[in-house]
Amino acid sequence: MRPSLLLPVFVFLCCAYFFQGGGWNQNAHFATTVALVEDGTFHLDRYRESSGDLARTNTGVPVSAKAAGTALASVPAYLVAKLISAPLPDNGNRIILRAYLTSLFGTGLALALFALVLLRLLRRYLGARDAVSLTLALTLATPLFPNSTMMSSAPFVALFALLAVELLHQARAAGATPGRLWFWAGVAGALPTAFEYTTALLLPILGLYLLYHARDGRKLGAFATGVAAATTIPMLHHTVVFGHPFSVGYAAMANAGMAAAASSGFFGFDHFSWGRLYDLTLGDVRGFVFMSPFLVAIVP
Numbered sequence: 001m002r003p004s005l006l007l008p009v010f011v012f013l014c015c016a017y018f019f020q021g022g023g024w025n026q027n028a029h030f031a032t033t034v035a036l037v038e039d040g041t042f043h044l045d046r047y048r049e050s051s052g053d054l055a056r057t058n059t060g061v062p063v064s065a066k067a068a069g070t071a072l073a074s075v076p077a078y079l080v081a082k083l084i085s086a087p088l089p090d091n092g093n094r095i096i097l098r099a100y101l102t103s104l105f106g107t108g109l110a111l112a113l114f115a116l117v118l119l120r121l122l123r124r125y126l127g128a129r130d131a132v133s134l135t136l137a138l139t140l141a142t143p144l145f146p147n148s149t150m151m152s153s154a155p156f157v158a159l160f161a162l163l164a165v166e167l168l169h170q171a172r173a174a175g176a177t178p179g180r181l182w183f184w185a186g187v188a189g190a191l192p193t194a195f196e197y198t199t200a201l202l203l204p205i206l207g208l209y210l211l212y213h214a215r216d217g218r219k220l221g222a223f224a225t226g227v228a229a230a231t232t233i234p235m236l237h238h239t240v241v242f243g244h245p246f247s248v249g250y251a252a253m254a255n256a257g258m259a260a261a262a263s264s265g266f267f268g269f270d271h272f273s274w275g276r277l278y279d280l281t282l283g284d285v286r287g288f289v290f291m292s293p294f295l296v297a298i299v300p
Contacts, residue, residue, distance in 0.1 A: 004116070004119060004120070004123075005116075007115055007116075007119055007132060007135060007136070008112040008113065008115045008116040008119075009112070011111055011112045011115045011136075011139050011140065012108055012109065012111070012112035014140060014145070015104060015107070015108030015111055015112070015145075015148050015149050016104055016108060018146075018149040019100045019103060019104075019149055019150070020103075020146065020149050020150035021099075021150070022050070022099065023150070024051045024052045024053045025051075025053060025066075025150075025151075025152065026099075026103070026150045026151040026152065027047075027050040027051035027053075028050075028051040028053040028054070028064040028065065028066050029064065029066060029070040029071050029074065029151040029152075029153075030050075030071075030074075030099055030102060030103075030151050031044050031047035031050050031051060031064065032044065032063075032064045032066075032068065032071035033071045033072075033074045033075055033078045033102060033151075034047065034078065034098075035047060036071065036072070036075055037075060037078055037079065037082070042063050042064070042068070042237070042240065042241050043057075043061045043062070043063060044062045044063055044064060045061065045062060048062045051064070052254075053065045053066060054253070054254040055242075055249035055250070055251075055252040055253050055254060056252050056254050057241055057242060057243070057252070058242060058243050062254060063241055063249065064249060065249035065250055065252075065253055065254075066153070066249060067153065067193075067194060067195055067196055067197055067234060067237075067248075067249075068194065068233075068234065068237040068241075069153065069156060069191070069192075069194035069195035069196075069233070069234070070106075070107075070151060070152070070153045070156060070195055072194075072233075072237075073106060073110075073156055073195075074102050074103075074106035074107075074151060076105070077101065077102045077103075077104070077105035077106040077109070078098065078102045078106075080101065080105055081097065081098040081099075081100075081101035081102045081105070082098060084097070084101060085097040085098050085101070099151075102151065103149065103150055103151050106151065107147070107148045107149070107150065107151060107152055107154075107155045107156070108148055108149065108155075110148065110155035110156050110158075110159045111139055111144060111145070111148035111155040111158075111159075113159055114139065114144075114155060114158050114159040114162060115135050115136075115139045117159065117162050117163055117166055118135050118138060118139070118162060119131055119132065119135045120166065121162070121165070121166050121169070122134055122135060124169075137294055141292055141294040142288070142292045142294065142295060143288055143291050143292055144158055153195040153196045156191075156192070156195045157192040157195050157196055157199055160188045160189075160191040160192050160195075161188075161189070161192050161199070161202055163188040164185050164186075164188035164189035164202075164206055165206075167181055167184050167185035167188055168182075168185045168206065168209060168210065168213075171185055171214075171219070172213050172214070179218060179219065179222045180222070182210075182214070182219045182220075182222035182223045182226070183222040183223065183225055183226040183229075184226060185206075185210075185223055185226060186222065186223040186224060186225060186226020186227040186228075186229070186230070187226040187227070187229055187230045188226075188230075189202065189203060189206045189223075189226070189227060189230075190203060190226065190227040190228075190229075190230035190231050191230045191233075193230070193231060193234055194230065194231075194233040194234045194237075197234075197248060197250075203227065207223075210223055
């Protein structure tokens with residue numbers, strides 16, 4: 001096997017060894033995937049007890065409050081898991097195995113593909129050893145790794161965001177010839193919004209990069225067309241579930257306390273707070289530097 005493929009395979013096997021099990025976040029995604037395959041609907045009437053991350057449609061039916069991208073992207077993995085687990089006689093064991101395999105062939109595979117794209121990108125600027133070391137560090141020594149051993153949006157967001165950067169780089173190198181690269185860069189750049197709404201903040205950054213390197217209306221148009229194509233996914237989901245393309249689950253949370261927090265400011269962010277910044281960086285609950293001291297290396 002080629003060395004460039006060994007690393008993603010190794011990352012995938014690491015994800016296969018660990019499994020985080022259930023929880024409100026991952027259950028909301030998994031229950032939606034199961035409902036889509038088994039019932040052909042986003043409605044979670046049969047699975048409402050599995051998660052507290054629930055919203056209600058305008059008719060009062062419980063659905064996941066999460067963006068639908070993770071659940072939709074995991075459908076092929078669930079179909080594989082369903083086929084593999086079918087011979088098991090015990091229903092409980094079937095559910096556990098399906099949850100594990102859906103996570104592995106969904107988020108685990110997404111992290112492996114992220115490693116493949118990252119290694120390819122880093123090899124342009126670094127030697128082989130440094131590129132491999134940094135790829136392993138960013139995939140296995142950051143919160144991306146534990147988030148890839150359960151049904152989480154993080155690995156999908158990371159994969160598509162990085163893929164957008166890679167496609168923009170390829171489009172720059174190719175010049176004006178293949179306009180399709182600018183289109184697919186737009187698709188990849190906007191797809192994270194189907195997994196996490198707040199990742200819409202990535203689009204202005206990619207747009208500034210594009211404006212700096214491509215002062216061509218056709219290229220900008222191709223990129224914008226790709227963005228529009230990708231954003232139809234969450235908008236269609238919102239229309240089907242909530243009756244309006246810009247209605248999201250966080251605006252209709254079933255839990256009153258969570259609904260009040262989500263309705264404040266921009267998805268709960270209403271003002272800058274040094275305390276929140278500390279909690280998100282050095283805090284011992286969700287602080288990403290606390291969980292991954294390696295990330296201190298980002299500062300210099």
